[in-house]
Amino acid sequence: MSTAEVTSIRPRILTGDTPTGRLHLGHWVGSVEHRVQAQYEYDCFFIIANVHALTTRAEESAAVREDVFQITMDYLAAGIDPQQSVIFLQSEVPAIAELTWYFAMLLPFNRLMRNPTLKTEIELKGLGDHYSFGFPMYAVGQVADILAFRANAVPVGEDQIPHIEMTREVARRFNIVYAGVNPQAGDEAHAEQGVFPIPEAKMGRVSRLSGIDGKAKMSKSLNNAIFLSDTPKQVKKKCGRIFTGRMAADSPGVIEGNPLWEYHDTFNPDKAEVEDMKARYREGKVGDGECKMRLADVINELLEPMRQRRAEFEADPDKVLDVLRDGTRRANVVAEQTLAAAKAAMKFDFLDRKLEF
Structure with missing residues (x-):
């Protein structure tokens, strides 16, 4: 060269x-x-x-x-x-x-x-x-x-x-x-x-970026990470494990310091949707499950093109x-x-x- x-x-x-x-x-x-x-x-x-x-x-x-x-x-x-x-x-x-x-x-x-x-x-x-x-x-x-x-x-x-x-x-x-x-x-x-x-x-x-346990930053060694190579099923399972500190589905939820909303703010491009969910979450009108599954959809949309490119290299x-x-x-x-x-x-x-x- x-x-x-x-x-x-x-x-x-x-x-x-x-x-x-x-x-x-x-x-x-x-x-x-x-x-x-x-x-x-x-x-x-x-x-x-x-x-x-x-x-x-x-x-x-x-x-x-x-x-x-x-x-x-x-x-x-x-x-x-x-x-x-x-x-x-x-x-x-x-x-x-x-x-x-x-x-x-x-x-x-x-x-x-x-x-x-x-x-x-x-x-x-x-x-x-x-x-x-x-x-x-x-x-x-x-x-x-x-x-x-x-x-x-x-x-x-x-x-x-x-x-x-x-x-x-x-x-x-x-x-x-x-x-x-x-x-x-x-x-x-x-x-x-x-x-x-x-x-x-x-x-x-x-x-x-906080880990899904809400205790420390995302890390492989702490088993609190969502990987770029995770399957859609793995992403949904990990999003379901996100710690929010909420005691009941209909109780008022806390936004600040909650990794669920940190992730929505970071990865969900629909800011109007995020603000609407936050308002309902604060009032106890939407449960963790719905917000977590919407987050899983957002993350999977981000990762899907990566999965496809990775599959090409894994094959060769x-x-x-x-x-x-x-x-x-x-x-x-x-x-x-x-x-x-x-x-x-x-x-x-x-x-x-x-x-x-």
Whole structure:
């Protein structure tokens, strides 16, 4: 592939997912929906971060491999076009690993461990002090994921904002130390004079979608998620399980903090219908069952085209591997260009390096 193939005047996006299972509605409204819309306005690079998955699943590499294919099919089913966007495997882009090492030298350890996202994951997963050295290193790896592609923007959920801020800090630090950018300069100067632009976070339409249990955000591990690949029957069953806190079908219902109405507000395009149902719900004139089944219909309308696209790839798994192979080849071209620029700025460009893609 020539350099010209990946050269563009459009701004660039980098985002992706750690393969820990299939994608759910929280992923859709938090980031994936934006990716589908953005691929015709930006150069989009979508990373399957399979190396990061090993931070807590080092002994489950075969399962991680299967999750790679599941998430790739979720991307394709959701409407990400591999002709417009680059879907690639983290483990097959060696420049990311090398940049991770360089960036680790620019991050004080105490700054890394103050990252609230990292601290929250340690608490939620009950790791205590029993986590591998690789677990905090993955936060540096996320910085490298983004900067390897010199992304201008990163679509993320609310909980990932601290990672983007740390990425911005590292980009500035690298540009100041190795590219001679004035420490007092603004972000525009870094983009023009430095190796790395200063990426911005782009929030999804909904920064945090509650799970059907109403207790926490939607998550596979908490068994409170509606997946993009769920069947119509599974969607109806899960909508029927949505916790509303209502004691009787004819008692006045509460709208605020109720995931049933959070979902209607998020997914039901008929706003007049939603407001009418809310008014009747507050007065006890409509039951949970009717509102939940209407929600199931709305969600199934959203997911049906995804199911059809997913079925095509499930019927021919080689197509999924072809998408990953081509996307990773294209990603390596860009990442190698970035690594070469970074090493030149560091005066570490001793030998020419060429990879066969």
